[in-house]
Amino acid sequence: MAEHSVTVENTLQTLLTDKKYSTIRDILVTMNPADIAAVFAGVESDKLPLLFRLLPKELAAESFVEMESEEQESLIKGISDKELRQVMDELYVDDAVDIVEEMPANVVQRILAQADPEMRKEINEILQYPEDSAGSVMTTEYVKLTPDMTVGDAILRIRRTGVDKETIYTCYVLQNRLLVGTVSVKSLLLAPSDLQTIDSIMESNLITVTTHTDQEEVARMMSKYNLLAIPVVDGDNRMVGIVTFDDAMDVVEEETTEDMEIMAGMTPSDKTYLRSSPFDLFLHRIPWLSLLMISATFTGMIISNFEKALAAMTCLAAFIPMLMDTGGNSGSQSSVTVIRALSLGELEFSDLGKVIWKEIRTALICGACLSVLCFAKVMLVDRLIMGNDEVSIMVAVVVGLTLAVTVLCAKLVGCTLPMLAKKLGFDPAVMASPFITTIVDALSLLVYFGIATALLKL
Amino acid sequence: MAEHSVTVENTLQTLLTDKKYSTIRDILVTMNPADIAAVFAGVESDKLPLLFRLLPKELAAESFVEMESEEQESLIKGISDKELRQVMDELYVDDAVDIVEEMPANVVQRILAQADPEMRKEINEILQYPEDSAGSVMTTEYVKLTPDMTVGDAILRIRRTGVDKETIYTCYVLQNRLLVGTVSVKSLLLAPSDLQTIDSIMESNLITVTTHTDQEEVARMMSKYNLLAIPVVDGDNRMVGIVTFDDAMDVVEEETTEDMEIMAGMTPSDKTYLRSSPFDLFLHRIPWLSLLMISATFTGMIISNFEKALAAMTCLAAFIPMLMDTGGNSGSQSSVTVIRALSLGELEFSDLGKVIWKEIRTALICGACLSVLCFAKVMLVDRLIMGNDEVSIMVAVVVGLTLAVTVLCAKLVGCTLPMLAKKLGFDPAVMASPFITTIVDALSLLVYFGIATALLKL
Known part of the structure; x- marks a missing residue:
């Protein structure tokens, strides 16, 4: 294009x-x-x-x-x-x-x-209406019918008033401003007789949202129920407008971009990338970068605390990046999976127990597998090929064991934090890789030095 | 719900x-x-x-x-x-x-x-039809009209055949199996006379996809042009089916989940989270975890190479996690922004120059700002509060300078790799944080030890 x-x-x-x-x-x-x-x-x-x-x-x-x-x-x-x-x-x-x-x-x-x-x-x-609410994305132009109209009346009404309406394909049946049913143009056209009344063919099992429903929830309901348009009602159940499918598709696109931006540690932006100036990008990126940089002080403090152990056995430092990265990756796998499931409505806070149990078992298999692989790699590459004599079998055991424990901690943190965030009313997307990584880094270092001092008697 | x-x-x-x-x-x-x-x-x-x-x-x-x-x-x-x-x-x-x-x-x-x-x-x-193609998600049931029909004929045709069609709201005008126009039920109903011919009211400016168009592209076009349904034609331009908006919304949801999974270092899965067994999750998570763990060998080798420098000045080790994490975060901000813009069709490979220039400027502002903040933090927290005398002004300068260079490298790698991946026919989503982090880790350590040996004369 x-x-x-x-x-x-x-x-x-x-x-x-x-x-x-x-x-x-x-x-x-x-x-x-x-x-x-x-x-x-x-x-x-x-x-x-x-x-x-x-x-x-x-x-x-x-x-x-x-x-x-x-x-x-x-x-x-x-x-x-x-x-x-x-x-x-x-x-x-x-x-x-x-x-x-x-x-x-x-x-x-x-x-x-x-x-x-x-x-x-x-x-x-x-x-x-509040930003991002159904009220703020709805249109007030839709086709209104009454229950006592005939199919013929309804088609006539559409022909007379339809030109100003964004969609005519779903018509809304109102009685005293209350929504009592919907009729599709399909059912009007396919009705056996023009003399049938609207209330005999209307769908009275209604799916509605209120003016304050979040636009993301609106889009999700339209997708779930395959709706072309969804009626919006006020607090007294009076119909005030409709949200059409094209707006719902725009909402999904917007919210997905926003989620991805938040998950990558940025504050969300309305502008497209090519239209954002470097200064715009800077403003959206610097808050999390600074915050996460400052919080890395803790990981620094942990390393400082174990300086003596590191000085006694310098080869231990070489495994720090690998342990931190694998922990971070394991954690963000879990957090992204849970964040996405939450945003699609597949998970609720009440599933927390199930999620934790599933992640524990996954972490044990992943951890065992990585641990063995890592032990083999350390023995083969670091000890044999690179000929580092300081890397003893015991060091390989320490690294492998740390890896298994780190993966377990990372997956637990990764699955729990997004669910807690949701429960507390925050956006779970915040609990994605940058944030999880910072926590998991500190945990993995504590585990590493803990196991190392115990097993290597440093 | x-x-x-x-x-x-x-x-x-x-x-x-x-x-x-x-x-x-x-x-x-x-x-x-x-x-x-x-x-x-x-x-x-x-x-x-x-x-x-x-x-x-x-x-x-x-x-x-x-x-x-x-x-x-x-x-x-x-x-x-x-x-x-x-x-x-x-x-x-x-x-x-x-x-x-x-x-x-x-x-x-x-x-x-x-x-x-x-x-x-x-x-x-x-x-x-190939998986994920327009052909595989289309339906072959749609309302067919001919150009010489009248509006009255068309409505009669819809009434007679519409009950089996998923959508009747857009009808397709065919001549010798070739698509020559579309007519909406809205324009049929609002036509001034039942005797008008279809070719006088049809839209002949057509938007079509072929059976092999990727389903993501189909959904994007429907969203861009606000279409309820999009016609699918074969290689000879003959109409073979339509894709309806509800399938497009499902495609968007599916593809977004897939993108997020890939971006978090998982192979995509068709099953919802609660229906996946721990072993399923393990299978989707272990390939990238193993691969990235093994590639962290390089970062380990870099640290081993500078073991002497680290032994001479043990406080340097304490800043490694902060430098690696900030680099990783900066890189994934850029890569996620670019990946999303590519997937929304906002960026093409031809924009590479523009993107690099924008990221360089953004990186310079971010880097300068973080650098100053980091210098202040090191001087205040590590030197004054924690009383580590080894942390001299020069060490703070080294750390601050490394941070600025790391942010620049990270943002360049982060924006370039997804665009190259797209150009080479890979999924850009692979070039997200786990992959970028591994590369940026190695770069940041090289920069760190390079600057440290030069400025601190180690």
């Missing part, structure tokens, strides 16, 4: 210089909104309004929605109030809210001034 | 013991297929056929699709051929394929024997 966009961009640049506007228009109308937005991202911002005006009204609005907020902002600044109003008229409320959320105050005022009063009211309502 | 299922499970167990089948049926029919499957997962396998028979035909098939393959298998073994045929008649082809793929050969034979001949043919065709 990217290569395709680059080519179109170059063509457009040439056509723009030559002022061949009708050719540009002919090219743009064959393209999809997402691709137009990608092409626009590569155009100088003073040319944007010119290109934008070449698009037919509806395509213009759809492409506008797909643009990054930087382009949206410079575009809004470059077009007239009348043109802005035309764009606003074509937007769905949830898309308008997304745009408003990203704009500086003066641009927001211009946008709201050009929205029609009803849309302005709806935008303002949605803006009041 | 889980708590809710537990309660229903207990109730059902009691009702089962009391043989109150009609009550059980009344409860089950109010539930969603996904929830029924969750409840069935907790029931002893010999009771499954009994419960299953209580469900109405359609709900039974829908719940069957949602079950895990273990339950599906024991259920198939417990029901008659006639019952199995009823289930097969209700299934969509893509769901049937998913089930067949998970079953042992003898069960597959029974399933295929009970499917009607056309479905059997379609299942066999889909099974021939």
